Amino acid sequence: MTAEPAVQWAMTAVFGGLGVRSLWWLVAARLPLAVAEHLLHLGMSLVMVAMMWPWWVALPVLPQVAFFALGAGFFAALAGWRALEPGRGADAGALAAHAAMMLAMVWAVAVMGRGPAAHHAAHGPHPTLTDGAAAWGAALVVALVAGTVVLLVHGAGRERGGADHLAGALMSGGTVVMCVLMLTG
Template identity: 45%
Template structure:
């Protein structure tokens, strides 16, 4: 997971540095933060990072991508079917932005669950009975956490598969992956499926 989200962080940083539009730059910046926090989450020192800034970041990110997805839906209607079919870029797609919003909601869920687990009395003692925070990767307590976690995992898997299908179509049309759209679709699939694996690990304990 460190390697996967480290590479995804590098991809987000490269795309951020080469972005031509403010909207795209904001999206890549938010994903850079998400991927960096995903790297930190698999290590014990994540527990020393403040929780509220992380929650605020991912709530705002989820709202940003949800708003963009809604705008894409509204924007596509007056253009008609032919126009919407021609607007196939990754950032022009409402479903892609909706999947990104779900990723950010999954981050809110993961940060909240891990923070609650670390705050519990059982987490006060580390291995061998020593005091201090440590990484949390067990099933969350409470029905709401379990149900919402399962829904997020299912949605993330579906989103990752949809990115892979879109990547397959892109390769058939363009003949290669290594362009901006192809790399975005591949990164989206890796992020979505990687986050689904992390959340599923937390649920399974």
């Protein structure tokens, strides 16, 4: 994704920390939906850390795409469910932001993990993205920026769950950085 050591280490620290947080909450979770949410975020954190390093291209693409596609569907379904509940629109927006993060992971893995892109990820700058891939990436960046804002607003001033939304905003913002690196690399 980038050969700049400062960026590699900074993003490794951010997503490593988020991964530790997700693991902590995964172990503490008691409800099946919470377990699934934290497991998906842990997987995302681990793959985001791996993507920063050349050895990531050795990981199989299909299981990653399937994992994140499942995650996108999971969060989209939860968002739809919350949108139908009176007074839960803000929760639906936050869950939609998580769905956008999972979709961004599907895009990133698919773009980085194929053919010449995988070679360049391991050995140098990415080749030029196709117009379609670049358009999808740009749309995802817009969705991620909006999701980051939603999570920040929804988490600010909340006693219960506020830290979860702020961590989600950090994850979404970090995903923006990673996608922009891919789009401009």
